[in-house]
Amino acid sequence: MPDVAALPLIGASALRARAAARVLRTLPTDVKDGALAAMADALVERVDEILAANALDVNAARADGTPESTVDRLRLDAGRVAGVAEALRTLIALPDPVGDVVRGSRLPNGLELRQVRVPLGVVGIVYEARPNVTVDAAGLCLKSGNAALLRGSASAHRTNTVLVAVMTEALSKAGLPEGSIELLPADRASVGELLGARGFVDVVIPRGGGSLIQRVVNEAKVPVIETGEGNCHVYVDASADPATAEAVVLNSKTHRVSVCNSAETLLVHRDVPFLPRLLAALADAGVTLHGDEAARAAVDGVLPATDEDWATEYLSMDMAVRVVDDLPAALDHIARWSTGHTEAIVADSASAIAAFTAGVDSAAVMVNASTRFTDGGEFGFGAEIGISTQKLHARGPLGLPELTSTTYVVTGNGHVR
Amino acid sequence: MPDVAALPLIGASALRARAAARVLRTLPTDVKDGALAAMADALVERVDEILAANALDVNAARADGTPESTVDRLRLDAGRVAGVAEALRTLIALPDPVGDVVRGSRLPNGLELRQVRVPLGVVGIVYEARPNVTVDAAGLCLKSGNAALLRGSASAHRTNTVLVAVMTEALSKAGLPEGSIELLPADRASVGELLGARGFVDVVIPRGGGSLIQRVVNEAKVPVIETGEGNCHVYVDASADPATAEAVVLNSKTHRVSVCNSAETLLVHRDVPFLPRLLAALADAGVTLHGDEAARAAVDGVLPATDEDWATEYLSMDMAVRVVDDLPAALDHIARWSTGHTEAIVADSASAIAAFTAGVDSAAVMVNASTRFTDGGEFGFGAEIGISTQKLHARGPLGLPELTSTTYVVTGNGHVR
The missing domain is CATH 3.40.309.10 (Aldehyde Dehydrogenase; Chain A, domain 2)
Known part of the structure; x- marks a missing residue:
């Protein structure tokens, strides 16, 4: 059994996410879609809270001498908040991959074999100072039945805290479990914990530059999907x-x-x-x-x-x-x-x-x-969580089907070998 | 660029395999099937050489006090050699996954999008003292267009050396590149090199008990597919x-x-x-x-x-x-x-x-x-290289499609954004 005591920064979140994932995997599409709509509505309704927190992050970044191009990626306004809410709504129109039968057949002995898409479980995402990723990633994970462990940039932490609080409250009203979306502390050490959290997290997706990818490759004990380097x-x-x-x-x-x-x-x-x-x-x-x-x-x-x-x-x-x-x-x-x-x-x-x-x-x-x-x-996937440059699991743009695994369900009537 | 000097035990093999993989990915199915038939014929024709080498391994294992159940897994006879040759022939009848179009569509702007199965590239396999795995793994990798880096047990190394020599000679006569099947040294350190060989190996599949899996999890810098633990x-x-x-x-x-x-x-x-x-x-x-x-x-x-x-x-x-x-x-x-x-x-x-x-x-x-x-x-996949207990890439029995990745091929007529 994995030891949660080895995860002082993320352990409590990881346990909640793991419990939530067991519920999320069983939810029908309409419940998930209802939650996405509630999240989108809540983001628009509470835009003032979000912008107030974001202003603190932006001011702090400017005071630290952050380049203006980076500040611009960090900055939200009412239009951008409406945009991320709209992105959540577009997920409602996309097909739910969970439950898709990837292949199926009746075996010669009469066993019915079906390979069925199931959520991955708990998906960790490490990303930089773009608050829109917080909402996009949460939405993609939810639609695909996964719990999300979000580890954003320290410079966006006040914004991300409010965004996740708003979304979580909406989820809670929609009857979804706490732990469905967890924002992790922005300490540097929390990335290391996430990369070592075997048994708690099913995959970590780093979104960022070469140095983040290199750290992930060197430290990860959990499965990862590398994204983004493009020569x-x-x-x-x-x-x-x-x-x-x-x-x-x-x-x-x-x-x-x-x-x-x-x-x-x-x-x-x-x-x-x-x-x-x-x-x-x-x-x-x-x-x-x-x-x-x-x-x-x-x-x-x-x-x-x-x-x-x-x-x-x-x-x-x-x-x-x-x-x-x-x-x-x-x-x-x-x-x-x-x-x-x-x-x-x-x-x-x-x-x-x-x-x-x-x-x-x-x-x-x-x-x-x-x-x-x-x-x-551009590929018509409707949304993506990154572009995989690895060959295992998923290659190219990562849409909803790439956030799933499969289970073989084999039905007999007392079949033995 | 990865540094081959860091791989004293496996570097030469890895370079040959990498070069071979670029050729193997382009081979049509009939060429690969012809090579499989030639490998099977050669194993049967040269059974005496194989059994002579195997007798040395078996005698050494017995002299070391190896349990008889382990010796039995190591031991070949004419019937078992015919059996592994027959297993190669069954691969000929299986569909070649390479080139399969997983999905395809015409995008609204007229771009033709196709997601096509391609080989993974170089597949490393770490396994124990069953010489049949040497042949099975080589055949599965070849049919799926991959070069194989085989790291078998030291106790089967004489047998494996002859098996790979026989198969490689048959491949060479069929016009396939050297490096298609490489047997790695059985030193303990060769596993560590394989697990760190980023840029040379696309995936490592460990077949073995909990201690091997644990070592792979702790050391691997390359993608792995965990197999086999079943509670x-x-x-x-x-x-x-x-x-x-x-x-x-x-x-x-x-x-x-x-x-x-x-x-x-x-x-x-x-x-x-x-x-x-x-x-x-x-x-x-x-x-x-x-x-x-x-x-x-x-x-x-x-x-x-x-x-x-x-x-x-x-x-x-x-x-x-x-x-x-x-x-x-x-x-x-x-x-x-x-x-x-x-x-x-x-x-x-x-x-x-x-x-x-x-x-x-x-x-x-x-x-x-x-x-x-x-x-x-039992699932009708015809062959398997192991049973994956991980959620990424492949879960359950690993057949030929699980030894592939995909590439998106997008065709336009001067399309720009």
């Missing part, structure tokens, strides 16, 4: 249409540079005649290019690229550029340097597209489309 | 048919006591009138009973049970017995003590069956059927 590539084949290449490359790099599905490296087949024009278009859009010798020979102003550039997720208006001899060389580069998030090919050759699609081992492969499309909303 | 329960409801209860309980406990899907604890509703007869039948079958007060009052000769009994996976002709006040009390007991493998209910009440099925959080729930049915072969 994404766009390969422009010799068969590519110039206008398509320019549109896809520019959009992949410049549409929003700070997100994991933006492109970081451009690989171009050496027979592409429009390389100078493509690089000039990137430079004109404000992109700083870091290239190999062939790229530097194509246009002026390209900085020399090193292995560091191939490895870096810039998350900025920088892009590495490499000219490759052929498609296998592009695949070799991607196999060596990619984080396995998203790679795109621009090509008109069906055989090149097939070889690229078969040869790339990433969560998503875009064919003549921007890397920016790897997104739960 | 399984049978609950006999007040509505149970006496003959069905007796058949299911006896079969669950006594059919084969040393396996993970055998039952360890019997929970009986206090209103079951045939408790004395049920316990007497178990005792008559040679089962040593460890019971609570009510069980001890029902028949003579029941030893007193402690928490240790509720927690123990006996793997022997012992069974713990507890009389519970109602079905929720049975669910509470299971929630506290189960390892999440298999629980069974014997009942005629549909509402009791529904409550049990909804309330139990295990890989499999048997309704009026023996716990012994949780098995890849």
Whole structure:
């Protein structure tokens, strides 16, 4: 048996969540949907309390000299609160994965076999200073029948405390158990406890940068789903249409540079005649290019690229550029340097597209489309809790089905072996 | 980039496997099936070499005073070699999961979205002194397009070396890459290297007892699928048919006591009138009973049970017995003590069956059927590499689809956001 005494910061919450999970797994969809509606209503009704707490967090962050871009992610206003409430309501319209029969058959001996989706149980989420994640994660966990252990940033703790109190009160009125949504202390040590809480938590999903992911990998004794690191590539084949290449490359790099599905490296087949024009278009859009010798020979102003550039997720208006001899060389580069998030090919050759699609081992492969499309909303999943870059359990955008496990239910009439 | 220098024992094998995996993921089914047939033929043709090596392992084990039951698991003869070869041939008939489209749709913007099964990549398997696992695991990995890093027991190393050499030579003649099947050194430290080989191995599957699982949990930096621990329960409801209860309980406990899907604890509703007869039948079958007060009052000769009994996976002709006040009390007991493998209910009440099925959080729930049915072969999966007791990725018997991941392939015609 796991020992709750080893969890001084999160033990009480973990016990409540574990008890709540046993109830949540049995709730019908309409009860969960009613609770989501009640949560959304309560957030809108109590917006003043939420904004008052948020103002304290924002002022404290500014007093600490936090960069304004970070403060902006932390900041709520009435419109943003209405937005997170609306996001909860969109979950109501999504199908409940719990109870889905994934496969079923009658075995030769007459046993009825059904593989049924069930909630994971208790889901821990570690995230940064975006209060909307507190509501999104709580809603996704609830709809999928899971209890949520939320470990947000210390800088958002006052906001998160009010958000969770408002949601919990609404849940309680809807008859759902306490412990369905638990906010954990924002102490640094609470992450360590969560990562070691075997028997109390069924999975931990870290949402954050490389250092959080690395800590999780090193410390976790519980199952984790890694999310978010995206060193994404766009390969422009010799068969590519110039206008398509320019549109896809520019959009992949410049549409929003700070997100994991933006492109970081451009690989171009050496027979592409429009390389100078493509690089000039990137430079004109404000992109700083870091290239190999062939790229530097194509246009002026390209900085020399090193292995560091191939490895870096810039998350900025920088892009590495490499000219490759052929498609296998592009695949070799991607196999060596990619984080396995998203790679795109621009090509008109069906055989090149097939070889690229078969040869790339990433969560998503875009064919003549921007890397920016790897997104739960764009994929039509309605919501996502992150984008998995691991191969086990779930890869790519994590929607409601990815927050479930399965049970085999086998029905006989006294069957023995 | 991961550093192969940190892997002195397994690094060379891991690099070969990683390179092989890039080829294996692209192979069509008929090429893989041809290789499986060639492996099976080669094992039968070269049975003398295999048995000669196995005799050395068996003699060394006997000289070390290894228990005869363990020696029997290690021992091969011509019939057993033919059996493992036949098991490879049965894989040929199974569907190849690679390339299956798990879901697909046309998005509103015209993008074609397909979620396609792909191999995991490099699969590490740590197992004990059963040489048949060497062949089974190699075959399952190959059919699912994965490279296999096999870490068997030191006591079977001579046998495993010949088995892998025979299979590798057959693969090579079939045109498959070296590195498709790699036998790792049997040093204790090679397990540690495997568990830390991030970037080289995509998943490690430990097959073994509690101490191996615990080591994996504590040390693993790579994703793992836990298998095998089974503290399984049978609950006999007040509505149970006496003959069905007796058949299911006896079969669950006594059919084969040393396996993970055998039952360890019997929970009986206090209103079951045939408790004395049920316990007497178990005792008559040679089962040593460890019971609570009510069980001890029902028949003579029941030893007193402690928490240790509720927690123990006996793997022997012992069974713990507890009389519970109602079905929720049975669910509470299971929630506290189960390892999440298999629980069974014997009942005629549909509402009791529904409550049990909804309330139990295990890989499999048997309704009026023996716990012994949780098995890849019994489920019709044709083969299994183990039985997962974890909730992420795969739960229950691990067949070919469970050895895959997925990639989202998104096709556009210049789509940008």
